[in-house]
Amino acid sequence: MAGAFGLKGCQKIRGPQIRNLLATKDFILFDCDGVIWNGEKAITGAVAVVNSLIRRGKNVVFVTNNSTRPRENYVHKFCRLGFTDVMLEQIFSSSYCSALYLRDVVKVCGQVFVIGCDGLRRELQEAGIPCVEETDEPNATIFDCALAPDVKAVLVGHDDKMTFLKLAKASCYLRDPDCLFLATDTDPWHPLSSGRILPGSGSLTAALEVASGRKATVIGKPCRFMFECISSQFSGVDPAQCLMIGDRLQTDMLFGSNCGLDTVLTLTGVSQMEEAQEYSNSELTSDRSLVPDYVVDTIADFLLAFDELEEQSN
Ligand SMILES: [Mg+2]
Numbered sequence: 001m002a003g004a005f006g007l008k009g010c011q012k013i014r015g016p017q018i019r020n021l022l023a024t025k026d027f028i029l030f031d032c033d034g035v036i037w038n039g040e041k042a043i044t045g046a047v048a049v050v051n052s053l054i055r056r057g058k059n060v061v062f063v064t065n066n067s068t069r070p071r072e073n074y075v076h077k078f079c080r081l082g083f084t085d086v087m088l089e090q091i092f093s094s095s096y097c098s099a100l101y102l103r104d105v106v107k108v109c110g111q112v113f114v115i116g117c118d119g120l121r122r123e124l125q126e127a128g129i130p131c132v133e134e135t136d137e138p139n140a141t142i143f144d145c146a147l148a149p150d151v152k153a154v155l156v157g158h159d160d161k162m163t164f165l166k167l168a169k170a171s172c173y174l175r176d177p178d179c180l181f182l183a184t185d186t187d188p189w190h191p192l193s194s195g196r197i198l199p200g201s202g203s204l205t206a207a208l209e210v211a212s213g214r215k216a217t218v219i220g221k222p223c224r225f226m227f228e229c230i231s232s233q234f235s236g237v238d239p240a241q242c243l244m245i246g247d248r249l250q251t252d253m254l255f256g257s258n259c260g261l262d263t264v265l266t267l268t269g270v271s272q273m274e275e276a277q278e279y280s281n282s283e284l285t286s287d288r289s290l291v292p293d294y295v296v297d298t299i300a301d302f303l304l305a306f307d308e309l310e311e312q313s314n
Pocket of ligand 1: 031032033034035246247248269
């Protein structure tokens with residue numbers, strides 16, 4: 001495959017090459033955690049990069065598997081970290097896209113049983129989708145708790161208050177073959193700054209897949225649906241003119257590959273060059289889909305490309 005310059009495939013790129021790549025792209029898709037911020041700290045240079053891209057007329061959107069907060073909270077977080085020009089319409093989270101899927105694709109009629117944080121429930125409620133209220137006594141068990149009669153979907157997202165009772169109830173609802181089984185994403189875990197990790201939605205979904213004997217339909221990356229959401233809300237989205245920038249091979253790079261987008265791996269998050277090269281050297285075709293087209297050490301490397309543009313225009 002020939003890229004904007006030379007051959008693609010795990011290529012480290014710098015200023016002039018980044019500039020050439022950006023010249024061929026109208027839509028820049030950013031993952032958030034590990035790319036533009038880590039937790040509550042913006043990655044050095046990320047604010048300048050995002051603002052410069054927007055100022056240069058690029059369409060910038062954010063594509064995140066994090067389902068814990070509604071989009072308004074994202075706008076606040078962007079603002080708090082210095083990304084002051086980011087608007088609600090630019091944010092595509094797995095919770096927002098789950099709500100769109102339930103409302104517009106499957107047109108769910110009935111309640112949704114949610115395993116997830118309040119942010120996920122809020123996003124569904126804003127789309128007019130009723131969620132089962134949690135009304136159990138603290139010591140209720142699956143033997144004596146109430147089950148809602150009209151549950152038409154079970155949706156699993158990140159849930160830091162996951163309980164055995166929630167898992168048991170969801171398993172019961174999924175006995176009904178007409179009850180849909182959805183997952184916001186299948187991220188296995190997330191890094192914490194302390195060096196510890198947080199189990200992700202994928203670990204909870206896996207538990208429910210085993211208990212129910214069913215496979216979840218996945219909304220978030222690496223599945224294509226989030227790209228379809230972007231295409232339906234912006235006109236003229238051409239995969240050939242989109243660039244996906246992320247930090248995780250199994251979600252961001254595979255998402256880009258699944259949607260026909262060029263991909264850039266940034267090394268400030270989960271995946272590192274060695275892992276990318278292992279996939280690159282693999283003989284399995286499925287592994288090749290995880291290989292980034294291009295690699296940068298940090299998103300701040302884009303600033304060098306802008307500097308050159310400025311020099312040229314002076
Ligand atoms: Mg990430």
